[in-house]
Amino acid sequence: MADTKVGPMSLSVAKDPSLMTGAIPAKDWMDTPAIFKPGNYCYPGKKEIAAYHGKNLPGKFGESRDWKVEEDDWKLPENWKEIIINGIKERLDKFRSFKIFMDCCVRCGACADKCHFFLGTGDPKNMPVLRAELLRSVYRNEFTKAGKILGRFAGAREMTFGVLKEWFMYFYQCTECRRCSVFCPYGIDTAEITMMAREILHLVGVNTNWILEPASNSNRTGNHLGLQPHTFKENAEFLLDDIETVTGVRLNSLNFNRKGAEILFVIPSADVFAEPGIFTFMGYLLMFEHIGLDYTISTYSSEGGNFGLFTNNELMKKLNGKIYAEAKRLGVKWILGGECGHMWRVLHQYMDTMNGPTDFLQVPKSPITGTVFENAASTKMVHISEFTADLIKHGKLKLDPSRNNHRKVTFHDSCNPARAMGLLEEPRYILKNVCNNFYEMPENTIREQTFCCGSGTGLNTGEIMDLRMRGGLPRANAVKHVHDKHGVNMLSCVCAIDRATLLSLMQYWNPDVEVCGISELVGNALIMEGEQVRETGLRSEPLEGMEG
Amino acid sequence: MRILQLLAEKESTILSAWLDYVFSDFKPEAVRFLRGKDRFANPLGQGYSQGLQDIFVALRSEELAEVGAVIEYLMKLRAVQVELAPSQALAFLFELKKIIRQECRKEWSPELDQEWPELASRIDRLALQGFDHYMASRELLYQVRIRELKSGRHILTDHVKCPSALVREDLNRQKQAENDGQP
Numbered sequence: 058m059a060d061t062k063v064g065p066m067s068l069s070v071a072k073d074p075s076l077m078t079g080a081i082p083a084k085d086w087m088d089t090p091a092i093f094k095p096g097n098y099c100y101p102g103k104k105e106i107a108a109y110h111g112k113n114l115p116g117k118f119g120e121s122r123d124w125k126v127e128e129d130d131w132k133l134p135e136n137w138k139e140i141i142i143n144g145i146k147e148r149l150d151k152f153r154s155f156k157i158f159m160d161c162c163v164r165c166g167a168c169a170d171k172c173h174f175f176l177g178t179g180d181p182k183n184m185p186v187l188r189a190e191l192l193r194s195v196y197r198n199e200f201t202k203a204g205k206i207l208g209r210f211a212g213a214r215e216m217t218f219g220v221l222k223e224w225f226m227y228f229y230q231c232t233e234c235r236r237c238s239v240f241c242p243y244g245i246d247t248a249e250i251t252m253m254a255r256e257i258l259h260l261v262g263v264n265t266n267w268i269l270e271p272a273s274n275s276n277r278t279g280n281h282l283g284l285q286p287h288t289f290k291e292n293a294e295f296l297l298d299d300i301e302t303v304t305g306v307r308l309n310s311l312n313f314n315r316k317g318a319e320i321l322f323v324i325p326s327a328d329v330f331a332e333p334g335i336f337t338f339m340g341y342l343l344m345f346e347h348i349g350l351d352y353t354i355s356t357y358s359s360e361g362g363n364f365g366l367f368t369n370n371e372l373m374k375k376l377n378g379k380i381y382a383e384a385k386r387l388g389v390k391w392i393l394g395g396e397c398g399h400m401w402r403v404l405h406q407y408m409d410t411m412n413g414p415t416d417f418l419q420v421p422k423s424p425i426t427g428t429v430f431e432n433a434a435s436t437k438m439v440h441i442s443e444f445t446a447d448l449i450k451h452g453k454l455k456l457d458p459s460r461n462n463h464r465k466v467t468f469h470d471s472c473n474p475a476r477a478m479g480l481l482e483e484p485r486y487i488l489k490n491v492c493n494n495f496y497e498m499p500e501n502t503i504r505e506q507t508f509c510c511g512s513g514t515g516l517n518t519g520e521i522m523d524l525r526m527r528g529g530l531p532r533a534n535a536v537k538h539v540h541d542k543h544g545v546n547m548l549s550c551v552c553a554i555d556r557a558t559l560l561s562l563m564q565y566w567n568p569d570v571e572v573c574g575i576s577e578l579v580g581n582a583l584i585m586e587g588e589q590v591r592e593t594g595l596r597s598e599p600l601e602g603m604e605g
Numbered sequence: 606m607r608i609l610q611l612l613a614e615k616e617s618t619i620l621s622a623w624l625d626y627v628f629s630d631f632k633p634e635a636v637r638f639l640r641g642k643d644r645f646a647n648p649l650g651q652g653y654s655q656g657l658q659d660i661f662v663a664l665r666s667e668e669l670a671e672v673g674a675v676i677e678y679l680m681k682l683r684a685v686q687v688e689l690a691p692s693q694a695l696a697f698l699f700e701l702k703k704i705i706r707q708e709c710r711k712e713w714s715p716e717l718d719q720e721w722p723e724l725a726s727r728i729d730r731l732a733l734q735g736f737d738h739y740m741a742s743r744e745l746l747y748q749v750r751i752r753e754l755k756s757g758r759h760i761l762t763d764h765v766k767c768p769s770a771l772v773r774e775d776l777n778r779q780k781q782a783e784n785d786g787q788p
């Protein structure tokens with residue numbers, strides 16, 4: 058909601074209501090300043106946390122200080138422009154893709170109406186082409202002849218504080234979901250432009266706390282919330298009691314830091330402490346027990362998510378490194394990954410280059426079915442949905458899909474698993490086997506064209522709830538359609554940030570729809586040896602016919 | 606009422622002017638896209654255009670039909686448009702009066718003057734409903750935020766001991782052992 062100034066407002070209302078809303082001047086985008094208001098920006102990083110990162114990676118996080126986004130003085134270093142221009146130069150030299158993406162856009166506009174933030178806010182600077190132009194204009198001014206000579210006529214402009222504000226506003230209204238890239242005839246990866254912009258912003262200490270704090274916790278303890286090993290372990294073990302209450306079976310296989318296990322299982326940490334992720338975690342555990350999997354969980358590599366991805370490649374590499382380090386220390390053969398979103402972008406696209414090769418691991422092979430996951434031959438890391446789908450395909454899971462009859466399910470393709478690793482069929486195959494009521498959302502809102510939850514890349518913070526509800530509108534709108542048409546009451550997904558943020562999105566737009574991970578539905582359907590008659594699902598909700 | 610008949614006749618021009626008014630909150634570059642017809646590719650534009658149409662159809666019916674859900678949805682859209690003050694968010698409902706008078710000025714007659722207060726009051730009732738839904742949406746937004754803050758934390762606070770509690774337990778155990786060891 059706008060910051061209401063009663064005086065001017067009553068004046069404008071009294072004069073003529075139509076002036077209030079019709080008064081936005083049609084200025085050129087370069088002349089339209091970014092205006093920060095409560096609800097449209099993230100809080101800046103706390104001084105001590107920025108300092109902590111700066112100590113670990115000198116120079117990459119700028120000067121730590123207290124600053125306020127709505128104030129005109131961001132307490133930037135004197136030479137901040139120089140730092141930024143040098144930062145751009147360094148990255149142009151280092152990343153060829155960045156250089157190409159700066160040069161090759163012909164502004165055809167194919168991406169313009171594909172971004173969920175544009176569709177939800179109607180703000181032209183959220184058109185991916187224009188968002189990239191915020192950075193390109195400075196690039197042209199500093200690094201191209203045409204820009205140096207022709208200036209604004211060539212789409213170039215100087216780096217100013219106003220431009221910096223624009224960058225902070227709009228590169229934090231991009232979730233790096235890459236939907237726009239699907240439509241770009243040149244294949245420009247706009248997410249990587251946002252990544253570069255955020256790296257450069259961090260160089261002058263322009264940052265957000267919601268990203269810096271989880272990243273610092275991950276660096277120190279291995280997960281976003283800063284859970285220490287014993288707490289992480291106890292949280293997970295606590296869920297065994299719930300599983301026993303629901304199924305009557307006490308699971309014995311949950312273990313931590315066990316050397317010599319065949320498989321290291323890495324999950325987003327939210328799965329052990331936050332609803333509804335904990336129900337997904339129960340589903341994992343039930344399935345592992347069901348098939349007798351030889352796995353272990355590391356309390357040090359206790360986070361699949363990597364908020365380093367939203368700061369700079371150096372921190373991303375560092376945080377990612379713990380996965381292979383733990384795999385090596387524990388002497389496992391390969392790694393299985395849980396239902397997480399951006400974790401899979403890092404794992405699938407960057408991990409091998411950053412922290413590979415992994416000559417100490419083997420090409421993943423399912424010990425139950427013998428399937429060799431050739432697709433993961435290099436990274437040695439398999440997605441739980443690939444693993445589960447393979448088990449079902451080989452008839453290794455005893456399933457009673459009617460236990461999910463109280464759910465009318467649709468599937469949200471989480472951006473990164475869908476677009477960054479091509480995981481499209483496996484979750485659907487699982488869903489069709491573990492529940493009887495599955496309905497797809499409209500074609501142009503799923504699979505490669507899936508709409509983001511609107512809260513990825515560290516935008517899942519409370520202070521921008523307004524903005525998140527707008528960014529998530531295209532997704533919520535498609536869910537509303539299947540809710541109205543088929544009575545869908547469960548939105549399933551394979552991402553921890555989705556599980557947390559789609560829930561909020563649904564509470565606002567579609568209050569009758571709940572959110573779950575795929576593995577929760579698997580857990581409900583699994584017929585465990587020695588189980589009691591199941592009266593409830595994993596979240597203690599009554600099953601169909603058990604409502605009394 | 607004659608006025609309702611006139612509204613039915615002028616529906617498309619009034620709706621078009623009303624939608625233009627709502628879209629004037631957005632920059633011209635965006636409005637082109639907001640006019641797109643695919644409701645899934647253009648949820649905001651279509652949300653508005655469908656919503657305004659539903660309200661208008663209700664308004665021009667003999668009995669003012671129930672459109673609470675439509676107004677609720679429109680107000681949810683408005684309530685998260687942070688650049689709008691509450692008055693701006695609701696202005697489009699009041700503005701309908703002016704648009705109707707403007708679009709029907711040629712056909713206007715003294716007979717309609719007599720019917721106008723009833724129609725104006727209908728619009729006011731819709732606007733008041735809008736006010737309720739706008740406030741409810743803002744409340745809901747904060748509730749969602751609070752729920753998010755709370756979720757997950759209860760496990761840490763209610764079920765798991767914090768490190769210092771564990772250290773304290775260890776110390777107590779040691780102390781106990783020492784005490785037990787004493788003759």
